[in-house]
Amino acid sequence: MAILLLADHDNAHLSDQTAKALTAAGQIGSDVHVLVAGSGARAAAEQAAKLSGVTKVLLADDASLANNLAEPLAALIVSLAGSYDAIVSAATSVGKNVLPRVAALLDVAQVSEIVEVVSADTFKRPIYAGNAIQTVQSTDAKKVITVRTASFAAAGEGGSASVETVSAAANPGLSTHVQDALSSSDRPELTSAKIIISGGRALGSSEKFQEVILPVADKLGAAVGASRAAVDAGYAPNDWQVGQTGKVVAPQLYIACGISGAIQHLAGMKDSKVIVAINKDEEAPIFQVADYGLVADLFDALPELEKAL
């Protein structure tokens, strides 16, 4: 089985999401080629070549691939697809955007967000916000798969694959990039952090969110998450949202502060190793999944926690 794994990267750095998706790809088949599509992306390609289990890296370097626009990226993947039995990507915003387009162009039913590889054609995936797990067998000759990376460990380094350049496909020219407004932060990424501290609606304002959550995050070296309610209310940016339709995380320690625990939020964090809930309402559903629950006002508890660390 030859597998094409689409890399997530920002040209300079390969995302560790790719190392996790690589683990899943390696369970589907042993001949894994990583596609690094970008502009000035050789550094990312060289990082991919070092991952253990990669047999070849394909580098497509072209201005049309600079911003992960779906149409030129899908056209590139389809142009390469003939040699592969499966096309795999991490279920990141890039993978989720482009892979269904690839699947439709190849007339393949995609298997989204797999959490387990049962065999080369059979996978487990969550449905209904993770309240049920489906085992599905793909009957298509070619597979198109996105991987929920929280369910797979990152592949290590130690590989020395060759980097081969491939040409970009003709750009359909249907869309252009206008601008990015990306958050910059020294904190770890949500999807790779070992510790996450998340805030909910109980924070009450963006100022309070920053004042109460961030110092604890900095003390712990933690990433910061938020519930949908907190993001909708404007207390936290969209890319902090953890849940069914936001990011799915599985850190060593997840601290939920003032989050009631709607099923949509639990869907994004219930595979965390240890869950701590701090909430004033002792009936909050979050306590049903928490290993350690503290019934307390978070405006008292969090400053105290910061001092105790």
Added chain:
Amino acid sequence: MKLLVPIKRVVDYNVKIRVKADGSGVELANVKMSMNPFDEISVEEALRLKEAGKAEDVVVVSIGPAKAEETLRTALAMGADRAVLVETEDQVEPLAVAKILKGVAEAEQPGLVIVGKQAIDDDSNQTGQMLSALLGWAQATFASKVEIGDGSANVTREVDGGLQTIEVKLPAVVTTDLRLNEPRYASLPNIMKAKKKPLDRKTPADFGVDTSPRLKVLKTEEPSGRKAGVKVKSVAELVDKLKTEAGVL
């Protein structure tokens, strides 16, 4: 410009679903059904574009059982002009849904298709992207802002690192994310009026689409559950437990 809005009838987002004991699927009998929340956002966005004078006609389409008519009537009550029901009792996978929608789009000739980014039942997040591919149109997924220009649209997208704005040529497919808008409720007079709005009935065969599944569902099971742990009395006890018992600090 005409706007086409596909909507899906799903288990209401407040319902805690139950997996059937024999592993054959999820219990859907006597469960409250509603419009997929992302599709409500799509309908709302279409209505706002119409109210802003950017579009004249909002057509909603659903692929599903006869009861999906209720969901379409809800969209009509919100303010959509016309509905198409593609009736089938089968479970239709996103690829086949996209093929049917392509047929509907070719018949209706919309300037923009606005579709929810994912349905909260199968959580696939595929249909909009697939439809866009089959039509050979541009796609703008996970939209939190849509601005219609002359022959193009600027769409701000929610991406992993923050926000990305792209310009797409029209016609295009936009998939909606949570922050795009807050959907309105239908008023009682509008619910009454919606009963008289036109609704066309079609079948997948009318569009020449085979809806046989490509994915064989072998089993549906409960996720491995988590049990509630212990309540701690103080921050000091919490820190102590995290250090000594859980070993995560």
